[in-house]
Amino acid sequence: MKNHPDYQEELDRLTFTKAYMDSVIAAQETDQETLKQRQQETVEALDFKDSSLKYQDMLAHSNFMKMSKEQLENLRKLRKKPYFARINYHRKEKPEEEIFYIGKVSLFDRETQQPIILDWRSPLANVYYEGRLGDVSYEAHGETYEGNVSLKRQYSIEEGELQDFRDIDITTKDDLLQESLSQNADHRLNEIVSTIQEEQNRVIRADLRKPIIVQGAAGSGKTTIALHRVSYFLYTLKDIFHPEEMLILAPNRLFIDYMKEVLPELGVDKARSTTYIDFVKLVTKHSFHVRTQHETLMNVLESGAEDDARLEVASLKGDASFQSILDRYVNEMKKEFFVEEDITIGGFRVVNGKKIKRMFIEDYAYLPFYKRKKKIRQVLTSDVRRKKKVIIEKLSKKYDDELDKALYGIKDADKRKRRVTFLLDKKEEKLQEVEKEAKKVVSAHMKKFPNYNLTQYFKRMYQDEAIFEKVVNPTLSKPQNQKLRHHTMTNLKHKTIDAEDLATLLYLQAILFGIESDFKAKKVVMDEAQDYSFMEFVSLRRALNTELFTIVGDLAQGIYQYRGLPSWQLLQNKLFTSPNYLTLQKTYRTTIEIMNVANELLNYMTESVPKAEPVVRHGDKPVFYSMEQKGWETELVERYKSLKRKGVKTFAFIGKSKQECQLIYDHLQPFFPDTIQLLGEEEEMVTDKIIVLPIYLSKGLEFDCVSLMSFQEGYHFHELDMKLLYVAMTRPLHYLYFYGKQYSDFLLDHIPEAKYL
Numbered sequence: 001m002k003n004h005p006d007y008q009e010e011l012d013r014l015t016f017t018k019a020y021m022d023s024v025i026a027a028q029e030t031d032q033e034t035l036k037q038r039q040q041e042t043v044e045a046l047d048f049k050d051s052s053l054k055y056q057d058m059l060a061h062s063n064f065m066k067m068s069k070e071q072l073e074n075l076r077k078l079r080k081k082p083y084f085a086r087i088n089y090h091r092k093e094k095p096e097e098e099i100f101y102i103g104k105v106s107l108f109d110r111e112t113q114q115p116i117i118l119d120w121r122s123p124l125a126n127v128y129y130e131g132r133l134g135d136v137s138y139e140a141h142g143e144t145y146e147g148n149v150s151l152k153r154q155y156s157i158e159e160g161e162l163q164d165f166r167d168i169d170i171t172t173k174d175d176l177l178q179e180s181l182s183q184n185a186d187h188r189l190n191e192i193v194s195t196i197q198e199e200q201n202r203v204i205r206a207d208l209r210k211p212i213i214v215q216g217a218a219g220s221g222k223t224t225i226a227l228h229r230v231s232y233f234l235y236t237l238k239d240i241f242h243p244e245e246m247l248i249l250a251p252n253r254l255f256i257d258y259m260k261e262v263l264p265e266l267g268v269d270k271a272r273s274t275t276y277i278d279f280v281k282l283v284t285k286h287s288f289h290v291r292t293q294h295e296t297l298m299n300v301l302e303s304g305a306e307d308d309a310r311l312e313v314a315s316l317k318g319d320a321s322f323q324s325i326l327d328r329y330v331n332e333m334k335k336e337f338f339v340e341e342d343i344t345i346g347g348f349r350v351v352n353g354k355k356i357k358r359m360f361i362e363d364y365a366y367l368p369f370y371k372r373k374k375k376i377r378q379v380l381t382s383d384v385r386r387k388k389k390v391i392i393e394k395l396s397k398k399y400d401d402e403l404d405k406a407l408y409g410i411k412d413a414d415k416r417k418r419r420v421t422f423l424l425d426k427k428e429e430k431l432q433e434v435e436k437e438a439k440k441v442v443s444a445h446m447k448k449f450p451n452y453n454l455t456q457y458f459k460r461m462y463q464d465e466a467i468f469e470k471v472v473n474p475t476l477s478k479p480q481n482q483k484l485r486h487h488t489m490t491n492l493k494h495k496t497i498d499a500e501d502l503a504t505l506l507y508l509q510a511i512l513f514g515i516e517s518d519f520k521a522k523k524v525v526m527d528e529a530q531d532y533s534f535m536e537f538v539s540l541r542r543a544l545n546t547e548l549f550t551i552v553g554d555l556a557q558g559i560y561q562y563r564g565l566p567s568w569q570l571l572q573n574k575l576f577t578s579p580n581y582l583t584l585q586k587t588y589r590t591t592i593e594i595m596n597v598a599n600e601l602l603n604y605m606t607e608s609v610p611k612a613e614p615v616v617r618h619g620d621k622p623v624f625y626s627m628e629q630k631g632w633e634t635e636l637v638e639r640y641k642s643l644k645r646k647g648v649k650t651f652a653f654i655g656k657s658k659q660e661c662q663l664i665y666d667h668l669q670p671f672f673p674d675t676i677q678l679l680g681e682e683e684e685m686v687t688d689k690i691i692v693l694p695i696y697l698s699k700g701l702e703f704d705c706v707s708l709m710s711f712q713e714g715y716h717f718h719e720l721d722m723k724l725l726y727v728a729m730t731r732p733l734h735y736l737y738f739y740g741k742q743y744s745d746f747l748l749d750h751i752p753e754a755k756y757l
């Protein structure tokens with residue numbers, strides 16, 4: 001690097017950038033006098049010549065910047081690595097080529113508006129990610145700018161010191177990517193802004209106003225890219241969207257913790273990240289116990305009862321056809337709001353019943369039913385108040401006229417007195433009656449409207465046989481009907497619902513009661529999206545009333561296939577108007593040797609998902625170790641120690657089910673007394689421990705070395721087991737081992753022998 005002709009220039013640039021950052025940081029912290037003095041010192045310390053004047057100027061401007069605390073904090077962090085790339089770009093309209101340095105956030109010279117660092121999310125930075133050298137164009141503010149890139153350079157900067165830099169051209173492979181992939185996993189998502197690849201960049205920057213569905217192979221960067229898209233979204237639409245309006249849905253809390261590590265870096269930590277189960281609980285405030293899809297999966301795996309009615313019912317409740325059942329139910333419930341009686345006070349009609357019904361059906365049709373009810377109450381209250389005044393005036397006038405008549409028309413004093421007293425009393429009584437009636441009439445009328453809560457609505461759908469039959473019959477067969485009702489009613493006796501009922505709750509909540517504005521996300525990101533049922537998508541779409549979904553998943557990893565999405569087409573055809581659909585085929589996590597084995601399983605799956613293409617990185621072939629051999633545990637310990645010595649950091653023992661994991665833990669704990677952790681759903685991973693976890697919890701995670709273990713539960717040659725195995729096999733970065741009784745425990749008998757040892 002030191003012999004490179006640009007070495008000095010690069011060194012100077014880094015020194016200047018750091019000095020500039022220091023000035024900006026100091027400007028926020030220090031008083032102006034001290035600042036001037038400090039700047040003077042910094043300028044004197046900079047000994048590069050040509051551009052020093054320009055730099056001095058820039059430094060002098062740095063104190064005008066006003067920054068938020070957060071920006072300042074970011075700047076401090078970034079000082080260690082201000083930028084990671086540079087482009088030399090000649091825009092057609094400009095007289096000469098310009099140099100741009102690209103980093104995680106932008107920094108501008110206040111006076112000239114020239115970028116000192118260009119944000120990776122800015123339109124111009126797209127040029128770095130897309131294509132290679134030569135003619136390129138980029139879009140900003142609806143305009144296309146043509147130009148030419150003559151240089152793309154990557155930097156490796158550590159603790160503020162330039163370690164290395166190299167140029168990318170058509171022939172050189174992406175060294176930085178290779179280097180980054182060869183590192184160890186430390187239970188967190190890596191920083192990848194500097195190595196985002198072209199196909200990934202397309203996902204990040206795809207039209208932000210449209211929903212996007214991404215089918216991506218295991219390890220293709222779906223999670224990472226989805227989060228970068230969030231960051232890009234917030235940057236590009238910062239004036240319109242706030243991070244709080246963003247909802248990120250992940251499969252479990254463990255995964256959320258894992259994601260959160262990367263969120264602050266991307267500036268999206270204020271987004272709400274949660275699971276679908278927790279989100280529905282928050283929004284609907286239901287108090288049922290939820291039997292999760294994970295529990296169901298475990299039951300299936302541990303009891304082998306795959307034709308369980310529970311699975312069939314879950315599949316029915318998640319299916320697209322269930323929406324018509326719910327719509328029919330909602331329609332039935334709607335009829336109860338058609339209250340058509342007039343409102344009268346003192347015998348006068350004050351509101352026409354037809355008008356009240358019309359308010360519900362037409363005027364407030366855009367509102368949820370109970371919000372309409374509330375509006376109607378408001379309108380009726382004000383109508384009654386207004387009309388009451390008129391009635392009182394009319395009545396008063398009527399009695400006053402009669403009084404006049406009595407006073408001036410009745411000659412007999414006694415008669416007159418009686419008549420006047422009578423009229424005065426009558427007037428008083430009538431007016432009081434009107435006042436009294438007016439006070440109560442609206443409340444009394446509103447009682448004619450239904451008044452149930454969400455739980456009651458949910459129960460009623462199943463408990464009221466006539467309604468149930470009416471709404472379900474057109475869609476389901478008799479036996480399906482019976483199973484659905486029987487299963488749900490049994491659940492309800494135990495105050496329990498299935499995870500698949502949550503979509504019903506959210507759907508009903510949205511239509512009947514509406515969603516509190518605090519929970520109304522405008523943009524939704526769904527990871528591991530293949531595991532959501534169609535109705536879960538429908539319920540979110542309906543509840544949040546937005547099309548802005550980023551949906552990433554992999555059908556080959558659909559281990560909840562009894563309820564999950566059968567294809568992405570369903571979303572494309574039935575849920576969104578014209579979503580973008582993109583695929584990510586290259587896989588970055590694991591080595592060619594491991595992927596070669598995992599890819600074999602895809603041949604046997606019913607979904608036609610393309611095979612993952614590993615980025616060129618070789619490693620050891622996966623190895624099978626027999627548990628029949630005496631002393632295999634001691635060998636395992638030795639293997640572990642040797643890998644540790646080699647610098648391998650994270651290890652996982654993965655079992656098919658929770659039960660299997662308990663066996664793994666119990667058996668191996670004596671061999672790793674202080675270094676093994678059996679992971680539960682609510683627990684955090686302890687650093688430096690070997691993690692024992694079931695496949696469903698390993699989703700989305702990665703480890704340097706993964707050992708699949710089968711004490712009791714082997715994998716069978718059918719769809720679910722192949723998917724489970726595929727998920728497990730694609731977790732390691734570097735090493736994959738199988739520990740079992742025979743090769744067939746891991747379906748290795750269906751995989752060419754040459755691919756493993």
Ligand SMILES: Nc1ncnc2c1ncn2[C@@H]1O[C@H](COP(=O)(O)OP(=O)(O)OP(=O)(O)O)[C@@H](O)[C@H]1O
Pocket residue numbers: 177180181189190191192195196197200216217218219220221222223224225554588589699700701702730
């Ligand atoms: N462009 C990239 N540069 C460097 N590393 C990358 C890049 N893209 C992805 N990776 C790395 O590849 C690994 C897999 O990424 P990620 O977990 O986002 O993939 P995924 O598609 O969600 O995987 P899975 O579906 O198997 O859970 C991570 O370690 C990530 O940092």
